[in-house]
Amino acid sequence: MPATAIEANFDGLVGPTHNYAGLSWGNVASKTNIRAVSNPREAALQGLAKMKRLADRGYVQGILPPHERPHVQTLKALGFRGTDAEVLATAARDNPVMLAAVSSASSMWTANAATVSPSADTHDHRVHFTPANLSAKFHRSIEHRVTGRSLKSIFADDAYFAHHPALPSLSQFGDEGAANHTRLCASYGEPGVELFVYGQAAFDESAPAPQRFPARQTLEASRAIARLHGLTDRRAVFAQQNPAAIDAGVFHNDVIAVGNGHALFYHELAFLEEERTLADIRARLERTELAAIRVDEAEVPLQDAIASYLFNSQLLNLPGGGMMLAVPGECREIGTVSAYLDRLVASGGPIQAVEVFDVKQSMRNGGGPACLRLRVVLTEAELNAMHRGVILTDELYERLTTWVEGHYRSELSQADLADPMLLDESRHALDELSGILGLGSIYDFQME
Template sequence: MHSDHDTCEVNFDGLIGPTHNYSGLSKGNLASQNNALQVANPRDAALQGLDKMTALLDRGFVQGFFPPQQRPRLDLLRKLGFSGSDKKILNGVARTQPSLLSLVYSASSMWAANAATVTASKDTKDGRVHFTPANLLTTPHRAIEHEETTHCLRTLFADEAHFCVHPTLPSIAVFGDEGAANHNRLCQTHGGEGLYVYVYGRESGAPANLQFPARQTRLASEAVARQHGLAKNAVFLPQSATAINAGAFHNDVVAVANESVLFYHQDAFACGLEQLHEAAARQDITLCDIQVANADVSLNDAVQSYLFNCQLLTRPNSTEMLLIAPQECELNPRVNSYLKTLVQDTSNPIADVSFFNLKQSMRNGGGPACLRLRVVMNSAERAACHPAFLLDPAKIEQLRQWVTTYYRDRLCPDDLADPQLLDESYTALEALTAMLGLGSYYHFQR
């Protein structure tokens, strides 16, 4: 048996890939839409992400990462009837259907919060950590991710004595699943029993009062809970249409939880939280409910600054919590003022805020919380992970050198028609797998 004390939350960040660009593919994600067709800097994007990982590692947190997915995905273009050499295919697509280039080049797998939904071993019948990769079927450029995500998870969490990686839910509209971005685990401590909060945007069909897609369905959330064997410890809450229409395409744009703290905007949910409080009380979780009123931070300010897309973390060997926030929170006067008040309020455990420059990822519509998947594990489970995916200072330095060597510092959507970008991307991924000892990890290597 493992004690609660050897259990901690491990953050696995998506390492931003060499084809990071602004194609504006994500309807309802205002930053993605507003920055469409601008020039991106893949090198800065990846280095900014590594800076955040380094900072957490330096502060004593356990930090891992997911490698970038293979881009471009020429196998998809071949399925669509394009044929010939790689160069001929890219030239043909650029000439006849250029919009497909942004689909097969998208680096959106960087948003690891959408990779999967996770249940800790403490809360499962078989005592294993359970994962369900998300089908992400609402957006075509993300719906192509789940096979590679499953491969990544089954490589990283290969030890079936400790881990179970389920198949994705069927790619049917009523089972739209966006992963952990609509999911939180509440608990007294990470090693204690958890209460799982699933947030959904629609029951099954599309509500009439939405301007943007409601990506997560209740049926999908219920199916994941069923897969993971969660009968009692699950609460299902509807996301408010107001939040979705304001650009909260996932619940993690307007709410975040850590241990017993739920930090959320007044307009995050379409119902009161009585059901959640009752469930927490039944599990002896003393819920610390921090609701941010519109009067303090408007919904628009929350969405633009990504106040709730912060990482909320319990400091190692402490009960104090830390918010990892994007610089946009510091630069927004109302949000910054609210955060100063929050950390001075001793009635909650949030004691500090650290601001990070994540401009490249923020402009594509994702902040610190979007970039990571949280996995609660005990020491035996951490030891059973594939070591290539866990970070230490030496490996972070190797990854920095790799990014600096292989990534462009300028990429605009028109560059996706350049066959040289394919060569650069595959060469980079080949070097990454060699460096990590992963063998023929990518499809193009097999």
């Protein structure tokens, strides 16, 4: 008899240095809004409001903390010398792009934090976590150490949880975490099929690959994670993302496909070998039939899907059956997408409701609702074994709202990143936050 399990969503709390530096080549929204003035306070409050709405609906909603930024330790490791204030000043003068990189609040997109395999799928029946190395982008490649500390602090009981280090930070093992991974199943507590989507095979020069933008996930990385998590061939499917979609700006699979339960919602141009991908899933899926919800290019052109982040939405079970699609507001601003959503709900398929969430501050940097969350399937025993201080309650929501309003700036420009006061403000805020969440010392400055 399979254990009863739920899917918890762990959202990344937007950090105090949320800004628009345009660091992500291949992410169209990120480049479009480069050097715009951001509002970290509004961004964090938008993220908290999204979490609260889902928690109020009965979903288990957790929080992952932001990272220390600007990360002065990285600058010092790259040869910048002096006091923290001197390091920031020198970097701003000599290499402002590098300063922007170590100031990025990109850890807010926790779909990239790690790959998680539920205990129902793994060889030792523990929940397995592997932080993503994010080696394709310098500003993200420095995240996995603190991500690993956070996950180990939250999921500390090794009777239930297993933690692996990030894969080697090399292009051949580029790993972008759950943004290129989804799970399909009859119910959360039963063995499922984990779909790993990759951009290219790094060790096969003759294999198809994008030509304009980089493929951030490799087949080699996906296979390595499946081995680390003890997934048999029955539990894993490996599919290549369509290179043409990557070159059009679909930098992660979760920008063009999302799955939940027995449903896979995807664009016509999502996979290089669509029929083979679906056949591989169907051959492994147990006690249910795959509901493949295909969106044709004629219905929603790829560029409209990218602009609206239609597929970077959260697909959630409804209490009475069926599913809800939690979409960004942009989906109702683009005619083809809005009309499609109306037809989708009226079609009588698995997706029975659409709800709009305002995450505009995140969207301007190229991240929708699904980018902001890491899905973790947990049995009742595993839920009880984890650290509960990060689960959102009414009390914690009020406390975090007050914390944001007291510590975050309402405007942040690229010039502000060199302000030593911003560093002090951020460290003070994060030190207080780690206490609020009960995570202990997870930041470098707390360990010095």
